[in-house]
Amino acid sequence: MMWHTTRRWGEMTDRRDLWKSGVDTTRPSIARAYDVVLNGKDNFEVDRAFVHEITKVVPEIYDVATYNRQILGRGVRFMVGQGVTQFIDLGSGLPTVENTHQVAQRADPQARVVYVDNDPMVLAHGRALLAENARTAVITSDLRDPAEILAAPDVRRLIDFDRPVGVMLVGVLHHLHDDDDPAGLVRSYMEAVPAGSHLFVTHFCASTQDARDAEKKFLSLLGTGRFRTPEEITAFFDGFDLVEPGVVPLPLWRPEEQVPADLTVGQRLMFGGIARKH
Numbered sequence: 001m002m003w004h005t006t007r008r009w010g011e012m013t014d015r016r017d018l019w020k021s022g023v024d025t026t027r028p029s030i031a032r033a034y035d036v037v038l039n040g041k042d043n044f045e046v047d048r049a050f051v052h053e054i055t056k057v058v059p060e061i062y063d064v065a066t067y068n069r070q071i072l073g074r075g076v077r078f079m080v081g082q083g084v085t086q087f088i089d090l091g092s093g094l095p096t097v098e099n100t101h102q103v104a105q106r107a108d109p110q111a112r113v114v115y116v117d118n119d120p121m122v123l124a125h126g127r128a129l130l131a132e133n134a135r136t137a138v139i140t141s142d143l144r145d146p147a148e149i150l151a152a153p154d155v156r157r158l159i160d161f162d163r164p165v166g167v168m169l170v171g172v173l174h175h176l177h178d179d180d181d182p183a184g185l186v187r188s189y190m191e192a193v194p195a196g197s198h199l200f201v202t203h204f205c206a207s208t209q210d211a212r213d214a215e216k217k218f219l220s221l222l223g224t225g226r227f228r229t230p231e232e233i234t235a236f237f238d239g240f241d242l243v244e245p246g247v248v249p250l251p252l253w254r255p256e257e258q259v260p261a262d263l264t265v266g267q268r269l270m271f272g273g274i275a276r277k278h
């Protein structure tokens with residue numbers, strides 16, 4: 001599977017066509033802003049302007065995205081090592097380097113992945129993926145509707161609910177407000193999967209004043225965002241067996257390289273962890 005063989009939106013359509021596809025180029029989108037901080041090309045001026053505002057509060061925001069992608073890789077490799085070879089990646093984002101299926105299928109070529117995102121641009125790129133990788137699918141859905149997602153034909157086709165599943169909510173629950181009942185949503189997904197399944201969450205963490213300032217910017221510019229405390233993030237794993245080292249700043253979760261003793265603001269901006277269902 002070669003993501004870079006897909007054509008860019010800018011090459012294949014003009015702005016009127018984007019509108020028709022549900023892509024709003026007048027407001028920043030979470031998926032496209034994340035693409036900006038990962039140095040991708042699938043974004044617009046409005047997304048870059050949003051990221052520029054964020055860099056005024058958290059100059060390290062590009063590094064934060066890298067820490068998040070790095071733990072995504074470590075987490076998927078860990079889960080495959082535990083015998084988990086099928087994944088539902090909720091809030092998967094635009095294709096970038098080292099996507100879940102690439103990491104998982106390198107460890108086990110039979111691994112299956114369903115990507116779920118509510119941004120229409122993710123599906124546009126996902127169509128190329130569908131054509132090129134029979135064990136991977138992309139669906140456009142809102143993760144706040146677990147019943148719809150769990151019943152989706154691609155999910156039923158690729159995921160065997162009698163075998164452990166990796167439920168991934170990497171870098172996405174902080175886009176949900178408390179009214180959305182993120183903990184209830186986590187429970188709905190985890191109830192649908194058998195013992196041995198794993199839950200993988202990373203989340204913006206309100207552990208410093210800089211983080212709280214960044215949260216305000218996210219809210220004012222993106223209209224969505226709720227940074228949570230380490231305790232609130234840990235509570236998503238209630239009822240499951242957290243694997244070592246628990247819920248920690250991303251660079252500290254099973255690092256593969258030496259990590260400095262004093263973490264920067266950016267290194268502490270997101271926390272994450274993985275737990276196993278018993």
Ligand SMILES: C[S@@+](CC[C@H](N)C(=O)[O-])C[C@H]1O[C@@H](n2cnc3c(N)ncnc32)[C@H](O)[C@@H]1O
Pocket residue numbers: 030031032034068069072090091092093094116117118119141142143144169170171172175
């Ligand atoms: C910051 S990106 C994270 C991408 C990827 N999981 C990662 O960590 O590298 C968050 C993604 O979640 C998606 N998202 C936000 N709210 C969502 C929702 N309610 N349902 C589905 N996807 C959502 C956004 O469109 C975006 O692509």
